[in-house]
Amino acid sequence: MFSNRKNKSDENPYLPKPARIVKTLPQIPDHQLFQIRFEEQEMAETFKYRPGQFMMLSVVGTGEAPFSISSSPTRPGIIEFCVRRIGHVTDALFKLPPNALVGIRGPYGNGFPIEKLQGNNLLLVAGGLGMAPLRSLLWYTLDNRSKFKDVILMYGAKNPDDMLFKYELVNLIDRTDVKCLLTVDKKDKSAIWKAHVGVVTTLFDFVDINPSDTYAAICGPEVMFKFVLDALLKRDFSKDRILMSVERNMHCGVGKCGHCMIGYKYTCLDGPIFTYWDAINLPEMV
Amino acid sequence: MKIVTLPKENFTEFIEHLRAFGEIHAPTKRSEKSIVFAPVSDLSEIELNYTRTILPLKKYFFKPVDVMFNFCPEKGYEVPIEEADKKYVIFGVHPCDIHGLKILDLVFGGRYADTYYLTRRGKAAIIGLDCIADDLCFCRSTGTDFVDSGFDLFLSDIDNSYLVRVGTSLGDDIVRAADTLFHEVDKEDRDAYKRKSIQRRESFRTEIQLQDLPEIIDLEYENEVWQEVGRKCLSCGTCSMVCPTCYCYAVFDGLKLDASSGQRKRRWDSCLFKDYALVAGGHNFRAERASRVKNRYFHKQRGFVSQYGRPSCVGCGRCKAHCPAGIDIVDVVTALRSEIRV
Numbered sequence: 368m369f370s371n372r373k374n375k376s377d378e379n380p381y382l383p384k385p386a387r388i389v390k391t392l393p394q395i396p397d398h399q400l401f402q403i404r405f406e407e408q409e410m411a412e413t414f415k416y417r418p419g420q421f422m423m424l425s426v427v428g429t430g431e432a433p434f435s436i437s438s439s440p441t442r443p444g445i446i447e448f449c450v451r452r453i454g455h456v457t458d459a460l461f462k463l464p465p466n467a468l469v470g471i472r473g474p475y476g477n478g479f480p481i482e483k484l485q486g487n488n489l490l491l492v493a494g495g496l497g498m499a500p501l502r503s504l505l506w507y508t509l510d511n512r513s514k515f516k517d518v519i520l521m522y523g524a525k526n527p528d529d530m531l532f533k534y535e536l537v538n539l540i541d542r543t544d545v546k547c548l549l550t551v552d553k554k555d556k557s558a559i560w561k562a563h564v565g566v567v568t569t570l571f572d573f574v575d576i577n578p579s580d581t582y583a584a585i586c587g588p589e590v591m592f593k594f595v596l597d598a599l600l601k602r603d604f605s606k607d608r609i610l611m612s613v614e615r616n617m618h619c620g621v622g623k624c625g626h627c628m629i630g631y632k633y634t635c636l637d638g639p640i641f642t643y644w645d646a647i648n649l650p651e652m653v
Numbered sequence: 654m655k656i657v658t659l660p661k662e663n664f665t666e667f668i669e670h671l672r673a674f675g676e677i678h679a680p681t682k683r684s685e686k687s688i689v690f691a692p693v694s695d696l697s698e699i700e701l702n703y704t705r706t707i708l709p710l711k712k713y714f715f716k717p718v719d720v721m722f723n724f725c726p727e728k729g730y731e732v733p734i735e736e737a738d739k740k741y742v743i744f745g746v747h748p749c750d751i752h753g754l755k756i757l758d759l760v761f762g763g764r765y766a767d768t769y770y771l772t773r774r775g776k777a778a779i780i781g782l783d784c785i786a787d788d789l790c791f792c793r794s795t796g797t798d799f800v801d802s803g804f805d806l807f808l809s810d811i812d813n814s815y816l817v818r819v820g821t822s823l824g825d826d827i828v829r830a831a832d833t834l835f836h837e838v839d840k841e842d843r844d845a846y847k848r849k850s851i852q853r854r855e856s857f858r859t860e861i862q863l864q865d866l867p868e869i870i871d872l873e874y875e876n877e878v879w880q881e882v883g884r885k886c887l888s889c890g891t892c893s894m895v896c897p898t899c900y901c902y903a904v905f906d907g908l909k910l911d912a913s914s915g916q917r918k919r920r921w922d923s924c925l926f927k928d929y930a931l932v933a934g935g936h937n938f939r940a941e942r943a944s945r946v947k948n949r950y951f952h953k954q955r956g957f958v959s960q961y962g963r964p965s966c967v968g969c970g971r972c973k974a975h976c977p978a979g980i981d982i983v984d985v986v987t988a989l990r991s992e993i994r995v
Contacts, residue, residue, distance in 0.1 A: 380765040381721055383730050427724055428915055430906045432933070454933030470730060589936075616932050618904040618919075621765035625901030625922070626929065628948075631956030636764075650874060650951065651938065 380621050383425040383470025384410065388463060389445065394531050397452040398496070399461065400437065402445045403471060416440050417478030418503035419584075419612060419640045423620045424448065425470035429459035433617045435639070436474065437499045439506035446471070449499040449531060475620045476639045479504050479610060484582050488517040490574075492595050494567055494587025498522055498531045500612045500639075501586050505545075512544055517581075519546040519574055523567030523591075526553045527560040537562075548573055567591060568598045578604045584640075586612040596643060609643035654801070655819040657828060657835040658842050659808065664815070668696050668744070670831045674778055674823075675740030678713070680706055690743065699745060704787045705969055709750050709897035710743060711757060714773045717894075718920045721769070721904070725914035732768075733916075741777040747784045749969040751804055752797040753897025754779070759961050760900050778823055781807035786856040789970030791983060793857040797967040811845040861986045863964060867955045873989045874947075882985055883943025885978045890923030892949070892972035892980075898965040899923070924949050950985065 385406035392400040403424075405411040416436060425431040432454065438447035452461045463469070489508055493501045501520075508515045520539070524530040530551065539547035540562070548570045550563040563570060567587075583604060585595050592611065599609055615627035615634040627634035630649035632641070641649070659667055671677055679699040681691045688703040690710065722730040758774070761767035781804040792798040800807065805824035808815040817835065819825050828835055893899040903922040908915040922929065925945050930938035939945045957965040966982070973981045 379732055379768045382732065385729055425730070425917075427726060427729070428906060428908055428912065431904060431917075451934075457933065468729075614932060615938065616930050618902065618922075622763070623761065623765070623767055623900065623902070624904065624919075625924065626903075628924075628952060628956065630951065631959035651944070651948075 381472070381619065383423070383431070383472050385468050386446075386471045388465075388467050388469060391465075394449065394533075395529055397461075398531060399450055399452075400532075401448045401450055401460070403448065403469065404445055405471070406468065411444055414443065414446070416446075416474035417481060418507045419478035419500055420474035420476045421500075421620070421635075421639060422446070422448075422471050422473030422475065423617075424456070424460070425472075426456055426459040426463065427468075427470065430456050431470070431618075432456040433475075433620055433635070435500035435503075435612070437502045439503050439510060441507055441510035449496070449502070451496055473620065475635055477637065479584060479640055481507070484508075485511075485514045486580075487515065488577065488581040489515055489519065490576060490581055490583040491518075491520045491522075492567060492583060492585045492587070493520070493522045494591035494595075495524060495529070496531065497585075497587030497591070497612070499586075501584060502532060504584055509545060517546065518544070519548065519576075521548045521550070521567055521570040521574075523550045523552065523570070523587075526551050527555045546574065566594065568594045571598050571602070576602060578602055578608065582608050582610060584610045584612070599643075606644040606647070607642045611641050611643060611646060612639050613641060614639070655825065655828075656838050657817050657819070658811070658814040658838055659817050659835055660814045663834040665696050667831070667834050668699070670834065671742045671744065671778075671780070671827070673830065674827055675742040675776070677742050677744055679744040683707075701745065701782070702785075703745075704784065704790070705747070705971055705974065707971075707975075708895060709753050709969070709971070710746060710779075711753070711897060711900070713741070713743065713777060714754075714770050715757065715761070715900060715902075715921075718918055719769060719902075720916050720918050722917040723914065724906075724917060730917065735772065739776065742780060743777055744780045745782045746779055746804070747782065747969075748800045749790075749792045749795075749797045749967040750897055751779065751781055751800045752792075752795075752967045753969070755803045756898045756961070756963075756965050756967070757900055758803075778805045778827070779803065780805060783807075783809040783853065785853060786858070787970070788858055789973050790857065790968060791859045791861055791970065792968035793854075794859075794861045794863055795964065795966050795968035798853075798857070809846060809849065811842060811849055813845075814842060816842060816846050859970075859983060861983050862990060863954070863966075863986070866964070866986065866989075867958045869989055870951060870955045876989060878985060878988045879947040880943045882946045882980055883941065885980055886925065886942055886946050887978050888925045888927060888942055888945065889977060890925050891975050891977065893923035893925060894921055895971040895975050897967055897969055897971070898953075901929075924952070950982075954986075 386403045389404050390402040421433050421435045423431050424434050434448040437449040450457050491501045508518050554560050554564050583599050617627045618624040620635050622633045622636040677693050678690050679693045680688050680703045681698045682700050683689045688706045690706050720733050724730045761770040804820045807818040901922045902919040904919045906917050953966045954964045
């Protein structure tokens with residue numbers, strides 16, 4: 368299945384490359400982590416990407432859709448996508464048999480400006496499925512721990528049963544090299560949840576942040592952006608130290624089909640990571 | 654630039670001569686009011702004095718529906734094989750449409766070059782032809798009433814002859830291969846060209862002020878005009894289909910009836926269609942019609958300037974000519990500038 372062609376500049380940019388779903392890890396209802404590996408050995412070993420980038424994933428016979436990468440490039444070989452079963456492509460993806468072949472192409476988009484972030488404190492704020500792209504950045508910073516100052520993660524979910532990567536993240540709570548703050552809007556009935564309860568912005572009460580040497584990276588549902596932005600601006604964050612990962616309809620991923628255009632930027636080429644300054648200068652963004 | 658003349662008595666022979674360089678496509682009459690680019694077998698089929706065709710040239714390079722890949726479970730995705738090396742000569746292209754192609758070249762070229770578009774583009778010779786504007790043309794305002802590149806040959810009517818500008822090495826090959834048809838330019842030709850140039854300039858009756866339009870559009874982002882145009886607009890997407898620079902497309906997979914194989918295709922899309930900015934899960938970033946209309950103008954006149962240094966409108970007048978609701982870009986821009994109701 369699939370032609371195994373090397374990545375050449377004159378090749379068809381839309382051609383999906385064969386990759387195998389080597390493992391699926393159920394997360395919460397209708398959410399799975401797909402571990403995918405390029406079928407071609409050399410491609411699998413040499414594939415490079417940045418945290419915050421995305422790929423186009425094809426299910427043969429159904430279609431293609433963009434997915435942000437949830438794994439960190441510091442752990443090569445396997446690419447991970449945390450997927451919510453929500454449309455026809457994701458539905459087909461969930462129905463695939465074990466070890467199925469899919470098509471992937473990319474990585475696309477700008478990703479997080481890693482070079483700029485180094486030497487600074489990092490504040491990661493995620494809500495719901497927004498943890499998917501931020502997980503890549505989280506593990507990247509923890510795997511390159513000496514290159515960053517304080518690392519803080521704030522992650523909010525509706526309730527404990529809706530928290531993605533729950534066990535992985537709970538294990539970070541006791542670590543001293545990262546401040547992992549988890550919260551849920553509502554406690555579960557069994558009251559097993561021992562961490563914070565409240566919307567994600569209430570976590571700001573537990574941290575002391577110096578905005579002059581901190582970058583904030585935000586991803587989550589539209590409503591969350593507004594409240595987190597308010598909290599950051601109240602703490603005097605500069606608008607270009609706030610990084611947002613955004614979602615749009617995409618058909619090509621390479622700046623041609625037009626769908627992801629916001630004002631005068633393509634989410635697929637100029638994003639999906641935008642600074643808040645970009646955002647306020649782009650109509651329709653906030 | 655090399656310039657020669659082609660006496661009109663040699664014109665028939667010139668068209669015949671072009672056949673050696675590919676299948677000839679030219680503006681032809683489909684019905685009383687409709688002109689289309691189509692293959693021609695005889696010179697008499699060519700409409701030399703047309704104003705605009707229904708569809709611009711994008712239909713040749715960026716097809717309305719295009720097969721991107723054939724796929725099946727065994728072989729995965731395979732690029733379909735095109736008609737090998739079939740060449741085309743597209744004759745009679747007006748300056749606005751040549752500018753339209755140059756804009757599409759920018760979009761489909763670049764970092765992720767679109768192989769479908771560029772391969773076909775490389776197989777077609779473009780022979781331009783000058784024109785006399787009608788009331789719908791505003792290419793003088795968009796700076797696209799004249800071209801100095803993007804064609805292999807460009808013909809300007811100077812009464813008894815055509816002045817022929819040679820734009821590329823292929824254009825030069827065409828001229829050299831039939832050099833008895835062409836003459837050197839003399840003083841009489843130069844005077845005739847200058848006289849014609851004035852006549853052509855005077856044919857423009859419609860003007861819009863585009864110079865600082867990007868700033869005006871930013872200032873008038875909340876203008877009531879957008880709501881009014883939104884109320885008129887039918888979201889039919891006709892303006893996008895006939896636009897020489899609208900390049901949006903949607904990708905979809907289709908299966909054969911026995912589901913054993915299928916094709917990934919793309920088709921022209923329009924930012925005016927309701928589902929254009931719809932994402933899985935049901936959120937629509939442009940659910941309101943007014944927001945979609947505004948986005949189209951914003952992208953053409955403001956967004957494209959930031960990205961590529963010029964607006965993507967070439968003033969061909971097709972959107973005005975074909976809009977079933979009678980929306981006129983000139984009225985919209987005038988209203989934005991001076992608050993005159995559309």
